[in-house]
Amino acid sequence: MSAPIPRAATLADGPEARGEPAAGQGGEMTEPGPAPPPAPRCLHCGLPVAEAESGAAGGDRPFCCSGCAAAYSLVAGLGLADYYRRRTLDPNQRPLKPEDADAVGGAVDLAGHVRTENGRSEVSLVVEGLHCAACVWLIESVLAREPGVISARINMTTRRLALAWRDGESSGDHLVDVVRRLGYRLVPFDTTRLDSERRRRERELVRAMAVAGFAAGNVMLLSVSIWAGAGQGMGPATRDLLHWVSALIAMPAIAYAGRPFFRQALSVLRMGHTSMDVPISLGVLLATAMSLYQTARGAEHAYFDSAIGLLFFLLVGRYLDLLARGRARSAAEHLLALGGAAVTVVGADGEKRVLAPARVEPGMTVLVAAGERIGVDGRIAAGVSDVDTALIDGESTPKPVAPGASVFAGTLNLTAPLRIAVTAVGDGTLLAEIARLIEAAEHQRGRYVALADRVARLYAPVVHSLAALTFLGWWLGAGATWQDALLIAIAVLIITCPCALALAVPVVHVVASGRLLRRGVLLKSGTALERLAVVDTIVFDKTGTLTLGRPRLVETAGASDPAALAQAAALAAASRHPLARALTRAAEARGVPVAAAGGVSEVPGAGLERRTAGGVTRLGSRAFVGADAGGATDVANGAMSGVGPELWLARPGEAAVRFAFADAPREDARAVVAALRRLGCKVELLSGDREAVVAAVAAEVGIETWRADCRPGDKVRRLESSAGRGARVMMVGDGLNDAPALAAASVSLSPATAVDVSQTAADLVFQGDRLAPVVEVLEIARQAQRLVKQNLALAFLYNATTIPLAIAGLVTPLIAAIAMSTSSLVVIVNALRLNRGSVR
Amino acid sequence: MDILLYLIPAALVLGLIGLGGFLWALRSGQYDDLDGAAYRILFDDDEPPAADRTTHERR
Numbered sequence: 001m002s003a004p005i006p007r008a009a010t011l012a013d014g015p016e017a018r019g020e021p022a023a024g025q026g027g028e029m030t031e032p033g034p035a036p037p038p039a040p041r042c043l044h045c046g047l048p049v050a051e052a053e054s055g056a057a058g059g060d061r062p063f064c065c066s067g068c069a070a071a072y073s074l075v076a077g078l079g080l081a082d083y084y085r086r087r088t089l090d091p092n093q094r095p096l097k098p099e100d101a102d103a104v105g106g107a108v109d110l111a112g113h114v115r116t117e118n119g120r121s122e123v124s125l126v127v128e129g130l131h132c133a134a135c136v137w138l139i140e141s142v143l144a145r146e147p148g149v150i151s152a153r154i155n156m157t158t159r160r161l162a163l164a165w166r167d168g169e170s171s172g173d174h175l176v177d178v179v180r181r182l183g184y185r186l187v188p189f190d191t192t193r194l195d196s197e198r199r200r201r202e203r204e205l206v207r208a209m210a211v212a213g214f215a216a217g218n219v220m221l222l223s224v225s226i227w228a229g230a231g232q233g234m235g236p237a238t239r240d241l242l243h244w245v246s247a248l249i250a251m252p253a254i255a256y257a258g259r260p261f262f263r264q265a266l267s268v269l270r271m272g273h274t275s276m277d278v279p280i281s282l283g284v285l286l287a288t289a290m291s292l293y294q295t296a297r298g299a300e301h302a303y304f305d306s307a308i309g310l311l312f313f314l315l316v317g318r319y320l321d322l323l324a325r326g327r328a329r330s331a332a333e334h335l336l337a338l339g340g341a342a343v344t345v346v347g348a349d350g351e352k353r354v355l356a357p358a359r360v361e362p363g364m365t366v367l368v369a370a371g372e373r374i375g376v377d378g379r380i381a382a383g384v385s386d387v388d389t390a391l392i393d394g395e396s397t398p399k400p401v402a403p404g405a406s407v408f409a410g411t412l413n414l415t416a417p418l419r420i421a422v423t424a425v426g427d428g429t430l431l432a433e434i435a436r437l438i439e440a441a442e443h444q445r446g447r448y449v450a451l452a453d454r455v456a457r458l459y460a461p462v463v464h465s466l467a468a469l470t471f472l473g474w475w476l477g478a479g480a481t482w483q484d485a486l487l488i489a490i491a492v493l494i495i496t497c498p499c500a501l502a503l504a505v506p507v508v509h510v511v512a513s514g515r516l517l518r519r520g521v522l523l524k525s526g527t528a529l530e531r532l533a534v535v536d537t538i539v540f541d542k543t544g545t546l547t548l549g550r551p552r553l554v555e556t557a558g559a560s561d562p563a564a565l566a567q568a569a570a571l572a573a574a575s576r577h578p579l580a581r582a583l584t585r586a587a588e589a590r591g592v593p594v595a596a597a598g599g600v601s602e603v604p605g606a607g608l609e610r611r612t613a614g615g616v617t618r619l620g621s622r623a624f625v626g627a628d629a630g631g632a633t634d635v636a637n638g639a640m641s642g643v644g645p646e647l648w649l650a651r652p653g654e655a656a657v658r659f660a661f662a663d664a665p666r667e668d669a670r671a672v673v674a675a676l677r678r679l680g681c682k683v684e685l686l687s688g689d690r691e692a693v694v695a696a697v698a699a700e701v702g703i704e705t706w707r708a709d710c711r712p713g714d715k716v717r718r719l720e721s722s723a724g725r726g727a728r729v730m731m732v733g734d735g736l737n738d739a740p741a742l743a744a745a746s747v748s749l750s751p752a753t754a755v756d757v758s759q760t761a762a763d764l765v766f767q768g769d770r771l772a773p774v775v776e777v778l779e780i781a782r783q784a785q786r787l788v789k790q791n792l793a794l795a796f797l798y799n800a801t802t803i804p805l806a807i808a809g810l811v812t813p814l815i816a817a818i819a820m821s822t823s824s825l826v827v828i829v830n831a832l833r834l835n836r837g838s839v840r
Numbered sequence: 841m842d843i844l845l846y847l848i849p850a851a852l853v854l855g856l857i858g859l860g861g862f863l864w865a866l867r868s869g870q871y872d873d874l875d876g877a878a879y880r881i882l883f884d885d886d887e888p889p890a891a892d893r894t895t896h897e898r899r
Binding site: 086137154157203206211218221222238241 | 844848851852855856858859862863866872873874875876879880882883
């Protein structure tokens with residue numbers, strides 16, 4: 001099973017799907033459709049280029065900066081220009097823009113990460129900005145062509161680069177620099193910290209499963225010959241030989257493959273209580289010991305096949321359980337373990353270094369390029385820009401910032417580079433504060449005990465006392481010899497071994513998570529399905545969850561005038577500000593040609609302006625364009641001024657024109673809310689946004705209960721008070737401000753566009769622009785819960801029929817083997833029904 | 841039944857070879873990157889770039 005990373009890039013809709021490949025236009029994949037001739041895009045990074053710049057930087061080819069031009073010539077010079085045809089740019093990734101070595105850069109701090117041995121150095125790095133498989137190929141090919149490189153290999157699942165080179169012929173700093181000049185960023189990481197305990201356990205289970213599977217298959221074959229032989233008068237000598245061969249295969253395999261259970265059972269027993277592992281270990285070990293004793297006596301019955309087969313089925317269940325608990329979770333944890341993206345620190349001497357956030361100290365000065373996420377809490381020392389704070393407060397409009405203003409880790413710097421004096425890092429940041437809230441809330445939820453565990457807690461003592469009573473009953477009551485009584489008691493243990501029980505729940509979970517995965521939903525928590533099945537209240541966040549989180553142009557006088565729109569879009573094409581991008585998207589969608597204008601300068605925190613012979617054209621805030629003085633047409637005709645974000649366009653000799661934006665709800669939001677109501681759930685909306693905006697969205701999608709101006713703590717309190725009234729709440733949210741609420745809710749869902757922290761805090765992550773997965777998840781969870789209960793019932797039914805047989809001393813190895821495998825198969829087949837539509 | 845003395849060991853040895861192969865593949869990291877391998881085959885430099893381009897255009 002692969003670990004699906006929520007990403008848009010697939011090779012299937014690769015270069016040929018987008019027209020003329022040689023032009024190297026890495027277009028926005030999210031906006032297909034009949035677009036008029038788009039603005040020229042940079043050959044290397046795919047960002048739009050203004051006409052005037054392109055000539056300056058790259059001759060007749062469009063490049064946005066000298067860094068991209070240098071990267072392109074490096075790639076082309078190595079004969080790797082195929083890369084530009086093969087790749088698929090992912091709009092959600094960091095753009096492939098090489099950082100100007102002077103503006104941002106300096107060496108990546110490799111010290112302490114490089115392992116050197118016999119002239120061979122190795123380092124592990126995480127690659128930021130990996131768009132698609134072609135990027136992997138490009139980096140590997142470029143590095144392979146460097147002298148002295150022994151191997152360079154990127155793991156696409158984990159985005160790690162393993163680099164090895166010969167000392168003296170090359171240096172780590174140089175090789176890192178080569179990749180950096182292509183536009184990727186590299187961050188070294190500690191292999192020991194990331195190779196987690198979970199991964200080690202997974203490997204151990206797979207190995208144990210392989211060994212147990214091999215042994216079980218062979219022993220089963222031998223057992224079939226014994227049973228078949230018994231009917232045809234096989235001699236006792238042959239039978240004993242087959243028994244001994246079985247013992248020879250089964251005993252080492254049990255000793256090896258049983259370790260995961262034995263170890264757990266021991267540690268549980270030491271702490272003075274019991275778990276499912278105890279009857280399993282006891283059953284397997286006693287069955288083996290008894291079979292050995294019987295074989296040595298030359299007796300008829302040996303249970304080696306039961307013992308090893310049991311172990312194999314249980315290992316399968318245990319492994320499925322581990323899988324269901326989530327590869328996706330580990331991917332998100334992985335990003336967190338890195339402590340966010342690398343930070344560029346400017347030293348007192350002006351030297352620049354890229355450091356992991358953990359190594360930044362208060363008082364340092366950090367440089368944040370336009371378009372980059374701020375990694376620390378601090379005060380702006382120099383620079384004027386706009387900062388997108390949606391992660392912290394859910395506000396969809398960026399805030400202008402100037403020297404002296406406070407900025408927080410996790411916010412996004414939009415328009416111009418900033419120098420920030422660090423005031424807090426690591427545990428001191430607002431980000432860490434939110435992480436603590438999440439942890440506290442998750443601790444609460446961690447107390448939820450899965451149904452299977454609750455059953456197991458009752459099961460183990462019952463089985464043990466049953467076996468003990470059987471022994472005493474036969475020995476003292478029925479007057480059997482103690483050996484015979486022990487054999488019967490062991491048969492009880494074998495037959496009651498919770499094989500079907502241990503498979504019943506994991507199989508359903510794996511099938512359910514597979515079905516969810518095909519619908520674009522990642523299930524991260526093992527118990528999430530059970531918690532989902534009983535949900536009765538659903539709480540939505542607004543920005544990015546109920547809405548797409550992307551502003552969209554709404555109809556105003558300005559928007560309906562094609563000439564004004566074309567001029568505005570021409571200016572807007574030069575900016576990455578969300579409103580500017582929304583404007584160009586809208587213009588393209590309406591068939592208005594967008595030709596990026598040259599000579600556009602961005603005034604951070606205000607807008608864009610272009611000076612021509614005819615005068616100054618400005619696009620930006622109302623104050624910036626001087627709309628009040630110029631006479632605003634839209635205010636006069638009563639548009640809702642000030643509700644949503646807006647842009648004004650001022651042209652020489654014409655009245656200023658207003659463009660209003662709104663964050664539109666997802667297309668199917670209204671239908672989903674209605675469908676959730678039909679499923680019997682209450683729907684609420686909690687948002688950090690302003691009241692007027694929240695009210696408008698709530699009315700549009702049909703939610704009656706809503707609350708605006710919620711801080712992260714408010715949301716958590718609201719959820720806790722709901723839970724206090726006995727409601728089972730599902731939270732759907734995406735922002736950092738939602739993360740604590742996601743963790744506090746009894747189950748939580750987050751779109752794949754959400755920040756890493758939220759994806760980590762959420763139990764499920766869904767992909768795509770539609771909200772429908774919320775309903776599907778609920779339906780599948782309810783079906784899965786029905787199946788789990790059916791499976792548990794089947795397992796009990798099996799026990800109810802076989803335990804009396806075992807107590808009566810009638811169970812032979814043949815009966816044990818058949819009963820055990822059929823019960824396991826029945827449980828698996830029942831779970832597979834989930835793959836075929838609705839289940840009753 | 842003497843044939844069993846040969847057949848059982850032979851079957852076991854064959855099985856063990858398969859088991860060993862799987863464990864070796866596991867240890868040598870062949871299951872580590874299940875996403876990348878599927879794409880890697882498309883990007884191998886097994887033909888000169890010029891020839892590669894014509895195949896692209898033919899499609």
